[in-house]
Amino acid sequence: MTICGQKGKKTTEKLEGGKCSCPESRMERFIQPCLLLLLYEYPYSHGYNLLIDLKDFGFGTASDPGALYRNLRRMEEDGLVSSKWETGKSGPAKRVYELTPEGEELLHAWVENIKRNKKNLEYFLRRYKKQF
Amino acid sequence: MTICGQKGKKTTEKLEGGKCSCPESRMERFIQPCLLLLLYEYPYSHGYNLLIDLKDFGFGTASDPGALYRNLRRMEEDGLVSSKWETGKSGPAKRVYELTPEGEELLHAWVENIKRNKKNLEYFLRRYKKQF
DNA sequence: ACATATATATGTTATTAACATATAGTTCAA
DNA sequence: TTGAACTATATGTTAATAACATATATATGT
Numbered sequence: 001m002t003i004c005g006q007k008g009k010k011t012t013e014k015l016e017g018g019k020c021s022c023p024e025s026r027m028e029r030f031i032q033p034c035l036l037l038l039l040y041e042y043p044y045s046h047g048y049n050l051l052i053d054l055k056d057f058g059f060g061t062a063s064d065p066g067a068l069y070r071n072l073r074r075m076e077e078d079g080l081v082s083s084k085w086e087t088g089k090s091g092p093a094k095r096v097y098e099l100t101p102e103g104e105e106l107l108h109a110w111v112e113n114i115k116r117n118k119k120n121l122e123y124f125l126r127r128y129k130k131q132f
Numbered sequence: 133m134t135i136c137g138q139k140g141k142k143t144t145e146k147l148e149g150g151k152c153s154c155p156e157s158r159m160e161r162f163i164q165p166c167l168l169l170l171l172y173e174y175p176y177s178h179g180y181n182l183l184i185d186l187k188d189f190g191f192g193t194a195s196d197p198g199a200l201y202r203n204l205r206r207m208e209e210d211g212l213v214s215s216k217w218e219t220g221k222s223g224p225a226k227r228v229y230e231l232t233p234e235g236e237e238l239l240h241a242w243v244e245n246i247k248r249n250k251k252n253l254e255y256f257l258r259r260y261k262k263q264f
Numbered sequence: 265a266c267a268t269a270t271a272t273a274t275g276t277t278a279t280t281a282a283c284a285t286a287t288a289g290t291t292c293a294a
Numbered sequence: 295t296t297g298a299a300c301t302a303t304a305t306g307t308t309a310a311t312a313a314c315a316t317a318t319a320t321a322t323g324t
Contacts, residue, residue, distance in 0.1 A: 160271070160281095167286095178271080179271070179272065179273095180269095180270060180271050180272080181289095183271095197271090197272075197273080198273080198275095199276080200276090201272065201273060202273085202274090205273095211289070223271075224270060224271040225271075225272075226271065226272090227272075228269090
């Protein structure tokens with residue numbers, strides 16, 4: 001999709017404070033396997049915690065709550081997770097999420113795709129190193 | 133974007149011939165650094181050859197000529213490559229492409245991003261391995 | 265003569281991250 | 295006491311582009 005903080009600009013114009021000009025792209029829909037894995041590791045996590053944990057996977061200090069909650073909803077619609085409101089606690093209402101068997105299955109399938117992608121990136125870097 | 137051959141379907145419905153159900157996603161806009169590297173390695177390549185060479189990077193047997201030519205046009209608009217029609221040859225008219233200094237510069241910038249992505253995928257796989 | 269390969273290209277659609285904005289309950293600092 | 299910050303959840307809108315579809319033209323092979 002668009003590049004972080006660079007919407008509507010040419011690739012070569014996308015500079016800010018002398019920072020790296022390359023697109024801040026990541027593997028498409030990488031948020032989904034990350035959420036699946038996080039929910040495997042920590043069942044009954046709630047959204048805000050998942051938002052924080054996503055930083056471990058490179059989602060950056062400005063993880064987007066819109067993307068997170070929309071993905072969680074879609075994953076629930078697809079039967080990959082289930083959720084319920086946590087009761088009896090003080091503070092803002094919390095919704096906790098749990099992986100389903102289908103979600104666990106998809107996690108394993110994602111891993112195969114991630115392995116392929118890793119290989120492709122490694123191959124790219126090998127060819128690049130041959131030149132520079 | 134959408135998943136290869138699975139437009140308009142839920143993730144969990146996206147099965148075909150018992151194949152892997154996971155999304156065939158790749159790093160966003162990965163075609164660009166691949167084209168930049170290919171043009172560094174082989175200056176004056178033409179589109180159709182680049183289409184074939186992209187398979188090395190995981191773009192699959194059905195690399196999309198639409199995506200290729202559109203990306204080449206945008207890269208030329210952005211000053212990353214330049215092109216001219218090859219003359220004096222028989223057969224369909226060929227357009228050959230050449231990297232510009234700006235394009236080479238962006239190639240190096242892309243490499244940093246690709247390294248970060250590789251690290252994130254590796255981190256994900258390490259955490260996954262801890263569980264399974 | 266027709267199919268396939270070699271070449272280039274545009275139109276359209278689906279998807280979703282980025283960006284924007286909103287509400288609400290608590291805690292903490294001034 | 296008040297306001298900011300943190301903790302929580304969520305929807306609306308836009309930009310970008312890969313996927314999908316389709317097209318034209320020149321050669322070669324059967």
